[in-house]
Amino acid sequence: RMTIHAHGHFVGEFPVGIGRDGTTPVGKFTVKEKLSDPTYYGPEGVIAHDDPKNPLGENWLDLGDSYGIHGTIDPDSIGKADSKG
Numbered sequence: 001r002m003t004i005h006a007h008g009h010f011v012g013e014f015p016v017g018i019g020r021d022g023t024t025p026v027g028k029f030t031v032k033e034k035l036s037d038p039t040y041y042g043p044e045g046v047i048a049h050d051d052p053k054n055p056l057g058e059n060w061l062d063l064g065d066s067y068g069i070h071g072t073i074d075p076d077s078i079g080k081a082d083s084k085g
Contacts, residue, residue, distance in 0.1 A: 002069070016069075017077040019084060025067060033062040038070065042084065055084070 004011040018024035037049035038060035047054040057071020077083055 015079045029063040035060040
């Protein structure tokens with residue numbers, strides 16, 4: 001689960017999917033950049049923002065060091081350790 005706080009106030013708690021390989025970080029993070037329709041850059045190459053195979057969904061919240069909070073094209077992965085990161 002992911003808990004969101006802003007300006008010292010609780011915003012909400014949400015179910016999330018995490019990486020199957022145990023690399024999803026745990027801690028406090030600050031959003032560095034917000035992107036709509038992000039392009040995916042991964043081990044299998046670049047997937048354009050408008051490609052239905054883009055695993056990031058429609059939004060990306062950049063946490064730095066290539067970590068981010070993003071949508072998904074696989075809603076069944078939410079709540080599981082089943083993603084690439």
